[in-house]
Amino acid sequence: MSDEKIIFSMAGVNKVYPPQKQVLKNIYLSFFYGAKIGVIGLNGSGKSSLLRIIAGLDKSYQGEVVFSPGYTVGYLAQEPELDPQKTVREVVEEGVAEISAVLKEYEEINEKFGLPEVYENPDEMDRLLARQGELQDKIDATGAWEIDSKLERAMDALRCPEPDRRVDTLSGGERRRVALCRLLLQEPDVLLLDEPTNHLDAESIDWLEQHLQQYRGTVIAVTHDRYFLDNVAGWILELDRGEGIPWKGNYSSWLDQKAKRLAQEEKTESKRQKTLERELEWVRMAPKARHAKSKARLHNYEKLASEETKEREEKLELFIPPGPRLGNVVIEAQQVSKAYGDKILFENLSFSLPPAGIVGIIGPNGAGKTTLFRLITGQELPDSGTFRVGETVALGYVDQLHDDLNPEKTVWENITGGHENIQLGNRLVNSRAYVSKFNFNGADQQKKVGVLSGGERNRVHLAITLKKGANVLLLDEPTNDIDVNTLRALEEGLENFGGCAVVISHDRWFLDRICTHILAFEGNSQVYFFEGNYTEYEENRKKRLGDIGPQRIKYKKLVKG
Structure with a gap:
């Protein structure tokens, strides 16, 4: 297209970390204004280094980097720097500082109109009216009158902490959400996002996707979230052994092209190639076929748990050994309630995990997902109701804190x-x-x-x-900080695992590919147990609750009689 304008180019860029670890090798890259680029590659392949070079934060590289003048760049680091003394609201407002300054000057001029030295001086009156006209144009162009509701919408959608919380009391995940909110409100011409979906729940990621699809500027995102790469990216930049390989299309398209390229390059089919091909097969499945596949898993426990595992071991990149055979009772909850302080985390929770079931646990941070794990491991007891773990269950769980x-x-x-x-x-x-x-x-x-x-x-x-x-795996955010190759291998390992898994995750692709059930923390202390994968659950939720966007989590208050 003739109106596509290259606003950035990098030629022959090399990046070496002492003593001699080369992460970027002779990179050539140009992009247009408005391009949406997803960056993928193994951990340590130089993805974050590339973003820091584009952002102008890392100057120690060889090669040439040229930005067209007049474009603004915004960068979300994995560990963003925020002023620890400020409140959440104050940090978010930094994103609209320019607009706020315009509104403030407009209000100040309004007040001046009431002063005698102004209304008795025609020249001063004319000067202020002219300036107010300029400010009015800026306010109309930026929708500045709506700024408060825009702030609230963004803070709600990204489930930011309470506005008056101080930054030095926030967790790492909360700080990232606040930093992302501030950056999106700034609306720079080029958005550089390093793992933007980390610490966001599935609903907030969905909102972010829709926001970035309509974003006027350029977006370059390092991410392993494959639905995000499918729904937002028009290009994939793969970093492989230091080299940057651009592919036109989204993630599914990359998968197709990559599988063909590997087939040409490799004389014998590697496990990696077969894993890619099986993921591609899944991508092409109709929703009904995916549903049938997860149903079949529930009926196949005997086969999965049987001793004939050699074939699976040879086929899979990551084979998860099955533990002792499970009885009929795995994990059962009946009318379980649990509160902390005066907040009810969940009430009337009932579900039964069948042998071979894989349950994805979803919901905002702080909703009670990790508490459920502590009930399963016996570290916590329910306040009411019964919680039962079967006698044949052998748990595989590493408590992240202890x-x-x-x-x-x-x-x-x-x-x-x-x-x-x-x-x-x-x-x-x-x-x-x-x-x-x-x-x-x-x-x-x-x-x-x-x-x-x-x-x-x-x-x-x-x-x-x-x-x-173990025969029941408890996995708490296993998809955080692992690259797409390891994710793919983990999915296949779980699909072929002769046991059960309960997985806390916000990775919708992962949940769609492995889950037979979803346990969703829906806010207001309610938890919903659903048979099916994440996409099917989302359709069900919209039918039950309407198509509302993500909101900050609310709990029922515990009223002591």
């Missing part, structure tokens, strides 16, 4: 106990090969756990949990 990782030991030692071979189901496997499946390669396996990032610790937890030989 983990027993040894910070002085390496990643490899923590996961394997220092053994060269580990027992995985019925066979011995090389322990370093197992650890590498969680994207810890070479030197990374020798890192001390004490220096790991939150995302790396997540992957260590996951590796420990999946090798335990």
Whole structure:
């Protein structure tokens, strides 16, 4: 198109971290105003480095980076910097500081009209009227009169904390939501987003997608959220061993092109290639076929739990060994209620988890999802109702807060106990090969756990949990901070797992692909148990509750008699 204007280009860019780790290799990249680009690649492949270079924050690279003058750039870092003394509302208002200043000047001129030195001086009166006219034009062009309701809508949709909370009392996830809200209100010409969906629940991600689809400017997002990449991106930039490979189209289109390219490049079909092809097969399935597949899993427990696992072990990139055979009772809740202080987290919760069931737990942060895990593990008791875990259940769970990782030991030692071979189901496997499946390669396996990032610790937890030989897995946000390749392998491992899983996640693609049931925390202390995947649940919710956008979570008050 002739009106497409290139506003940014990078030529021959290299980025090396001392002593000699090259993450970007001879990158050439140009983009138009309005382009929507998703960046994917393994952890450590240079995705965040690329964004920091485009944002102008990282100057230590070789090569050329050129931005057309006159364009504004906004950047969401994984750990954004906010003024700890300010309140949530004050930080969010920084995003509309320019508009607020216009409104303030407009009000000040209005007040001046009542002063004798103004209304008795025709020249001063004319000057102020002219200035007020200019301000009025700006107010009309930016919709400034609506600014308060716009702020409220954005804060609600991203489920920001209470407006008067101080930043220094916020969790990491809350800070990210506040920073994202401020950035979206700024409306820069180029939005650079590093993992924007982390710490957002599924409903808020859906809202963000719709917002970015209509966004006038350019959006470049590093993300492993595949529906986000499908619904927002018009281009995929894949970073692979330092090189940047652009693909036209969204994630599903990339999957198709990538599978064909691997088929040409690889003489023998690798497990990675087969995993890609099976995901592509799932993408092409009609909703009815997907539903039938998840139904079939529920009827196939005997087959999944049987000893004939060798074929599956050979087929899968990540094989999860089945634990002891489950009886008929796995996890059952009847009329369960639980409160904290004067807030009822949930009431009248009833569900029954069948053998081979995979339940996705969804809802806003703070709604009570982790408390449900604590009920399952026996760390908490219900206030009323009955909660029953079957006698045959062997839980696989690592509590994220009270983990027993040894910070002085390496990643490899923590996961394997220092053994060269580990027992995985019925066979011995090389322990370093197992650890590498969680994207810890070479030197990374020798890192001390004490220096790991939150995302790396997540992957260590996951590796420990999946090798335990449990028959019921409890996974708390397993999709956070893992790359698309590991996600795909984890999905297949769970699909073929001869047991049950209860998974807290906001990754809608993941939930659609693996879940037989959804347990949704819907606010106002209500939890809804649904048979089907995430997309089917969403259709059901809209029919029951209407098509309302995300709102800040509300609890029922606990009224003591």
